[in-house]
Amino acid sequence: MKRFFACFLACLLLIPLASCGGIGGGNEKYTAYTLDYFDTVTTVIGYADSKEAFDLVANDIFATLRRYHELFSIYDSVDGINNLKTLNEERSAVVSEELLDFLEYGKAMYEKTDRRMNIGMGAVLSLWHKAREEGLLDPVKAALPDEEALREASLHCDLDALVLDRQTMTATLTDDKMLLDVGALGKGYAVEMAAKQLEEAGITGYILNAGGNVRTVGTRADGSFWLVGVEDPNREGEYLSTVPVADASLVTSGSYMRYYYVKGKAYHHIISPDTLMPSEFFVSLTVLCRDSAEADALSTALFTVSYEEGLRMLENFPDAEVLWLFPDGEIRTTEGWQGEM
Amino acid sequence: MTSRLHRARRNDILLIASLVFLALVGILLSLFLRRDGAYCVITKNGEEVGRFSLSADREITYYEEDGVGFNTVRIENGRVSVTAASCPDKICVRSRAIRYHGETVVCLPHGLVVTVYGDEEGPDIIV
Numbered sequence: 001m002k003r004f005f006a007c008f009l010a011c012l013l014l015i016p017l018a019s020c021g022g023i024g025g026g027n028e029k030y031t032a033y034t035l036d037y038f039d040t041v042t043t044v045i046g047y048a049d050s051k052e053a054f055d056l057v058a059n060d061i062f063a064t065l066r067r068y069h070e071l072f073s074i075y076d077s078v079d080g081i082n083n084l085k086t087l088n089e090e091r092s093a094v095v096s097e098e099l100l101d102f103l104e105y106g107k108a109m110y111e112k113t114d115r116r117m118n119i120g121m122g123a124v125l126s127l128w129h130k131a132r133e134e135g136l137l138d139p140v141k142a143a144l145p146d147e148e149a150l151r152e153a154s155l156h157c158d159l160d161a162l163v164l165d166r167q168t169m170t171a172t173l174t175d176d177k178m179l180l181d182v183g184a185l186g187k188g189y190a191v192e193m194a195a196k197q198l199e200e201a202g203i204t205g206y207i208l209n210a211g212g213n214v215r216t217v218g219t220r221a222d223g224s225f226w227l228v229g230v231e232d233p234n235r236e237g238e239y240l241s242t243v244p245v246a247d248a249s250l251v252t253s254g255s256y257m258r259y260y261y262v263k264g265k266a267y268h269h270i271i272s273p274d275t276l277m278p279s280e281f282f283v284s285l286t287v288l289c290r291d292s293a294e295a296d297a298l299s300t301a302l303f304t305v306s307y308e309e310g311l312r313m314l315e316n317f318p319d320a321e322v323l324w325l326f327p328d329g330e331i332r333t334t335e336g337w338q339g340e341m
Numbered sequence: 342m343t344s345r346l347h348r349a350r351r352n353d354i355l356l357i358a359s360l361v362f363l364a365l366v367g368i369l370l371s372l373f374l375r376r377d378g379a380y381c382v383i384t385k386n387g388e389e390v391g392r393f394s395l396s397a398d399r400e401i402t403y404y405e406e407d408g409v410g411f412n413t414v415r416i417e418n419g420r421v422s423v424t425a426a427s428c429p430d431k432i433c434v435r436s437r438a439i440r441y442h443g444e445t446v447v448c449l450p451h452g453l454v455v456t457v458y459g460d461e462e463g464p465d466i467i468v
Binding site for chain 1: 382387393394463465
């Protein structure tokens, strides 16, 4: 009987061998999100040994995003700091090193994108913002911004009028009517700063997603690449492309994200510096490169130029890959686009 | 003496029978539970070098750092196999084409592994 029992135990030992397979390592996957920053939903996905360990990392990320959110705000004052609202109102302000670094980066991007990515277009964008907000509140009375006012505002968008002084840590707007609006760059920049913090701390296995501004840090826990789906605005739940990535950023700019209707026609939020109207070259475009700030800047800049001009601009960004979706449904990508179509 | 021998034989038979039974259950389970693959991931020395859907036929050649050694991976009719290689043992080339979730083809000399995955997992994130 004893021996029979031993046989039975031996057989029991075999069962886990037969039934294993497909179960990953011990690292658990967690998710956290917040609606508090950059007028969008921010998600953190990551692998950690415990919920507590994950929460520590996620809270660090959120704290960084919060700091930049406050620095970049043009609508809300924040006690004790000079942010962009302060600068827009006072025209000159002593700013933190973090904000000065960012403004410097904005000026560099302005040059690198042929003056397409412009954080000094606030005068024009505020007219559109106001018209859109009013149009969404009262769709019957929805109207476009006044053409003359737009043209006047566009004369005050030369970013060279933003003067930075590292000695005195001062930022000055030398054009009286210039307004900063960093909506097209701030999110990506803040996400990049948070991601760099993780990298410096040696933490991997995370995705940071601020409203579709995605930055991956490392790979999944099992070493495989993350899969990022590029949304197909015409077919819900389908993807234009699925891209395996590690340590990379993807940002989509799309005409379907923020818009309002005027007399039955949709007007979205990416305004061309040439026409001062929403750009109509593409339905959406997605940029893939390592740096999230660069991806954010580039996606906006490319959205306002033709495909051919975009290819020329990309010569300044050798590690960036792009997927364009044209209004007629055609999809084009740069040669190095790694995604599965 | 004889009765002890008999008992031993009876237990041996019991052991063998239960092992055979469990093996059959295992085989049946794996047959029923195996999932069709949707894409394959190719790694070289542990690093991912390619990821392809099994739905489109294609052929990719991965070269060694010396630029001479190689493995050619072919995707055809929803199966993936190594069709040619410069390795000495050619075990990868002789392996049959794989198509189910979790199956692998390995080339040890070149550190190349082809793994098939099912498609139950969507993207981790959407932009």
